[in-house]
Amino acid sequence: MLKCSLCIHDERTAKIDIIDGKPVCRECQLYLKHPFDRGKIRRELDELMENVDRAVLAYSGGKDSVVALYLAKEVYKVPELEAVMIDHGLMAEEAIENAERIAEYLGVPFKVLRYDYSDIFREALLKAQSPCRACSRRTIEKLRKYALRNGYRYIITGHELPFGHHPYRLMKGGITQIRLLSLMPEKERFEILKKLPFEFPELPGYTTNCLILGPALQRYWEVHGHSFEHRRIAALVRYGLMEREKAEREVQRPEVPGEQWEFVLRKLKLEGVRIEKGRVRISPQITPSSARQGQP
Numbered sequence: 001m002l003k004c005s006l007c008i009h010d011e012r013t014a015k016i017d018i019i020d021g022k023p024v025c026r027e028c029q030l031y032l033k034h035p036f037d038r039g040k041i042r043r044e045l046d047e048l049m050e051n052v053d054r055a056v057l058a059y060s061g062g063k064d065s066v067v068a069l070y071l072a073k074e075v076y077k078v079p080e081l082e083a084v085m086i087d088h089g090l091m092a093e094e095a096i097e098n099a100e101r102i103a104e105y106l107g108v109p110f111k112v113l114r115y116d117y118s119d120i121f122r123e124a125l126l127k128a129q130s131p132c133r134a135c136s137r138r139t140i141e142k143l144r145k146y147a148l149r150n151g152y153r154y155i156i157t158g159h160e161l162p163f164g165h166h167p168y169r170l171m172k173g174g175i176t177q178i179r180l181l182s183l184m185p186e187k188e189r190f191e192i193l194k195k196l197p198f199e200f201p202e203l204p205g206y207t208t209n210c211l212i213l214g215p216a217l218q219r220y221w222e223v224h225g226h227s228f229e230h231r232r233i234a235a236l237v238r239y240g241l242m243e244r245e246k247a248e249r250e251v252q253r254p255e256v257p258g259e260q261w262e263f264v265l266r267k268l269k270l271e272g273v274r275i276e277k278g279r280v281r282i283s284p285q286i287t288p289s290s291a292r293q294g295q296p
Helices: 026-033 038-049 063-075 093-106 118-127 132-149 186-193 213-224 230-238 244-250 258-267 288-293
Strands: 016-019 022-025 054-058 080-087 110-114 154-157 168-170 176-179 273-276 279-282
Touching: 016 026, 022 026, 026 230, 038 168, 038 176, 054 063, 054 132, 063 080, 063 093, 063 154, 063 186, 080 093, 080 132, 093 110, 118 132, 118 213, 132 154, 213 258, 230 244
Parallel strands: 054 080, 054 154, 080 110, 154 176
Antiparallel strands: 016 022, 168 176, 273 279
């Protein structure tokens, strides 16, 4: 199987061509033609943050949002900052504890808004899809509305990949979303975490806050034979934000403890779903529509 010489894509996850005798995926080819100007992106981010006087920070309690909170408070010194967690119903208790502890440590007001994303998570498990994009879209929209109601013009998030060649994007209502960690290597983020009372939870999958990600990754692996995180993590390697060896580990099939599966399935009211020898068995009578209605 061909594997990209620059990132971690292989023939399961991307088109790969031989370029100058080396396998290179189409995404890396595009990047080589249009590379990031890292200095320009960081300068643009610094200039933008100089004008941020009030901001709401999307705060999941995971490692990246914790680093973003630290930078916004201690480095960019945003005068009025509020950390807001959208609890979708399957946030790890450890993440909520991390969020509370670090917000208090940094002296930042912290609020939790609780919603039920069961529809997204049930459909993802039943169809063997990723829940992340739909979850992210809903969360950022809820934060946008929260910002509008409370007079904020900026939403800060902990994403490490910029919007194309810019660290921000304009949203409806005059809100600007800022990806504060744009092109910050993972090594630098871990150095910041060492300064904070952050405790790493033991969760399957590339997550420090979410209980649905591990089961969704395992289910996707069983059906598709690779990780739905592959493309994003390949980009982290391509841009020099994560070591290749670690990235290879992160896209392996996760082993989710049976008790976590049981907790998730119970929360999602997915009767008829069972686990056999570590593999998920979903009754053919259970469909996304019937699950939403609570029917077999």
